[in-house]
Amino acid sequence: MFGRLVKESFVRNPRRKLLTAAALVVGMAVATSTLTIALEVGDRLAREFRSLGANLLVTPQSDTLPVEIGGVDYRPVNEGAYLSEADLGKMKTIFWRHNVLGFTPFLDVPIAIQQSENAAPTRTMLIGTWNAKEVPVPDGTTFKTGVSVTHPWWKIRGRWFRDGANECVIGAALAKTMPGIVPGKVIYVSDETGVNSVQDHSTLAKGTPLEVVGIVSTDDAEDKAVLAPLEIAQNISGHPGKFRQLFVSALTKPADAFSERDPLKMTPTEYDRWFCSPYISSIAFQIKTVLPGTEVRTIRRVADTEGNILSRVSTLLWIVTLTALIAAALAVAATSATTVLERRGEVGVMKALGATNTLVAGIFLAEQLLLAIAGASMGFVLGALLARSLGSSIFGTPASPRLILFPVVLGLAAIVAFTGSLIPLRRAAHFNPAPILRGE
Amino acid sequence: MATLVRVDDLRKEFGKVRALAGVSFNVEAGEWIAIMGPSGSGKTTLINILGGLDTPTSGQAIVDEVDVARLDESGLTRFRAQKIGFIFQQFHLVPYLTAVENVMLAQYFHSATDEKEAQLALERVGLADRIEHLPGALSGGEQQRVAVARALINHPKLILADEPTGNLDEANEETVIQLFRELHSEGHTILMVTHDPAIGNLADRRIEFAHGRLVKVTPSNDASRNAYR
Numbered sequence A: 001m002f003g004r005l006v007k008e009s010f011v012r013n014p015r016r017k018l019l020t021a022a023a024l025v026v027g028m029a030v031a032t033s034t035l036t037i038a039l040e041v042g043d044r045l046a047r048e049f050r051s052l053g054a055n056l057l058v059t060p061q062s063d064t065l066p067v068e069i070g071g072v073d074y075r076p077v078n079e080g081a082y083l084s085e086a087d088l089g090k091m092k093t094i095f096w097r098h099n100v101l102g103f104t105p106f107l108d109v110p111i112a113i114q115q116s117e118n119a120a121p122t123r124t125m126l127i128g129t130w131n132a133k134e135v136p137v138p139d140g141t142t143f144k145t146g147v148s149v150t151h152p153w154w155k156i157r158g159r160w161f162r163d164g165a166n167e168c169v170i171g172a173a174l175a176k177t178m179p180g181i182v183p184g185k186v187i188y189v190s191d192e193t194g195v196n197s198v199q200d201h202s203t204l205a206k207g208t209p210l211e212v213v214g215i216v217s218t219d220d221a222e223d224k225a226v227l228a229p230l231e232i233a234q235n236i237s238g239h240p241g242k243f244r245q246l247f248v249s250a251l252t253k254p255a256d257a258f259s260e261r262d263p264l265k266m267t268p269t270e271y272d273r274w275f276c277s278p279y280i281s282s283i284a285f286q287i288k289t290v291l292p293g294t295e296v297r298t299i300r301r302v303a304d305t306e307g308n309i310l311s312r313v314s315t316l317l318w319i320v321t322l323t324a325l326i327a328a329a330l331a332v333a334a335t336s337a338t339t340v341l342e343r344r345g346e347v348g349v350m351k352a353l354g355a356t357n358t359l360v361a362g363i364f365l366a367e368q369l370l371l372a373i374a375g376a377s378m379g380f381v382l383g384a385l386l387a388r389s390l391g392s393s394i395f396g397t398p399a400s401p402r403l404i405l406f407p408v409v410l411g412l413a414a415i416v417a418f419t420g421s422l423i424p425l426r427r428a429a430h431f432n433p434a435p436i437l438r439g440e
Numbered sequence B: 001m002a003t004l005v006r007v008d009d010l011r012k013e014f015g016k017v018r019a020l021a022g023v024s025f026n027v028e029a030g031e032w033i034a035i036m037g038p039s040g041s042g043k044t045t046l047i048n049i050l051g052g053l054d055t056p057t058s059g060q061a062i063v064d065e066v067d068v069a070r071l072d073e074s075g076l077t078r079f080r081a082q083k084i085g086f087i088f089q090q091f092h093l094v095p096y097l098t099a100v101e102n103v104m105l106a107q108y109f110h111s112a113t114d115e116k117e118a119q120l121a122l123e124r125v126g127l128a129d130r131i132e133h134l135p136g137a138l139s140g141g142e143q144q145r146v147a148v149a150r151a152l153i154n155h156p157k158l159i160l161a162d163e164p165t166g167n168l169d170e171a172n173e174e175t176v177i178q179l180f181r182e183l184h185s186e187g188h189t190i191l192m193v194t195h196d197p198a199i200g201n202l203a204d205r206r207i208e209f210a211h212g213r214l215v216k217v218t219p220s221n222d223a224s225r226n227a228y229r
Ligand SMILES: Nc1ncnc2c1ncn2[C@@H]1O[C@H](COP(=O)(O)OP(=O)(O)OP(=O)(O)O)[C@@H](O)[C@H]1O
Pocket: A435, B014, B017, B018, B019, B037, B038, B039, B040, B041, B042, B043, B044, B045, B046
């Protein structure tokens, strides 16, 4: 009998049911798509961010193990091997040259800074690099690259140095310790070994004057250093045309089981497929062939800011989901309030015949549950499609639907349908039959 | 005979309106009582209180050893399902359930459904060929007979009928009244509100109301009974 009552009340007034179901479908579709994207977003954003900055580090193969403290390489400058700046144009000749978005060489030199020619020196590191260098490519063209491509998250106050000029930018942390240094001021830098051997400042070899043009914050070791054109670092260290590290930013296909395999053990067809896929491993392999004697490592950098954005995006998704659910609950509340009012008469009869409040509430609840199941099923399918197209437009590849979400969405729909009809339902259960039967 | 209903100084006020102003009477088991009186005199109010649809302001209304004035909401619900068979002027069938389902509904609220028994009850009121009809497809008299079958299905102690023929034409009225006569002869206790003195004469006693008070009790005799058509 219960089933019969629920079924009858379910099939009646299809227009209003449709309205309630539509509210549930929309709510659940939004919930499904946002949850699908939220599950996907962690993965996706991490990938997005990695592809933004440098994701490969090229170092000389024979280099000794790095002695890095706080990100600063403390190995003596003349120890270890160097790479040749002149070879870098070859980076744009590899099979996946178009996926190489940029590359920047680095050379660190321990230095002493003086704010004027006779002032007390401060010891720090000078990092020679490229800001926006025109690199000649063997095919006769040039390729402009530098830190703005490989390290886009570095923030500059003032402006970057011009490659080839006697200019520099200083790290934010270093700038704090030396209040006198502001953009526009000239500092004098010299090889730190010179300071070590000569105790008397007055006899110190005259340093190279560099105009400070900006203050850079990187949230990393560079904050404590001076950044200058690569050429200046090469001259101070006495290694003209050389550098120590190369950061490469390459557009890559996410790693999968295939990309992790050893290319030496592949069949020729597999090797071709691997070589012709922009996996990070195949790009690294191709870099090694144009820069022999190097080692190519992948870097996985997830900076704090990225984590922040991730959590903000998921907060946003949660808010959208919650809003959709509340809106659906309100729509359910509106329609179920009308339904209950409209069916006051039969509720009064049932109660006069001895139906308990629980039973009356149960009939309405069961009906809402059926609606919730219908709404959740349709909403899930719609939401999965929505996530697919949203995923495509936001991340470039569709967010795959996750079946695990179906019970979650079903549960949410049930909660929405129940909370939405709670108040009208309580009213229905407590209808007083006498006035209803009287016809009031 | 045992006393089934005991009403003592029953009062009911709706705000300032005194619907019942101190009513006392008893009903023996198996008795058929006709409740009469002008509109607004408190007849329906009395029926509702005895049937557990309403609670009195003061006084006692004991039905089968239960004082309905002392029952809480769920107690009243159980009381209605187990002891009372209601028949209303407006029939009050559930429109989307068939005749037999309307009868089974009362079974369901009482304990458990039994379709066979529900069908027998409909045959009993002469609706063997209307079992699967929806109320909308039945005449007023047929609908009221479904309501009678529904009221009887749980073997109630007390049948309360509020103007059961008020919405029926003469022919249908006759069939329904014939049913009540049979119920009475089978030993059912019936309280029936009616405006028709001829119908009132069929009962064992007529109780007349005016302004919420019981003003006259008339026992019937065979002569008046035979006067009904
Ligand atoms: N729920 C209510 N609220 C306010 N007043 C009510 C209510 N129910 C009944 N009354 C009043 O109580 C009085 C008695 O009403 P009741 O329905 O018992 O009369 P009745 O004898 O059944 O009349 P009728 O023959 O017209 O059915 C009337 O004055 C009516 O207006």
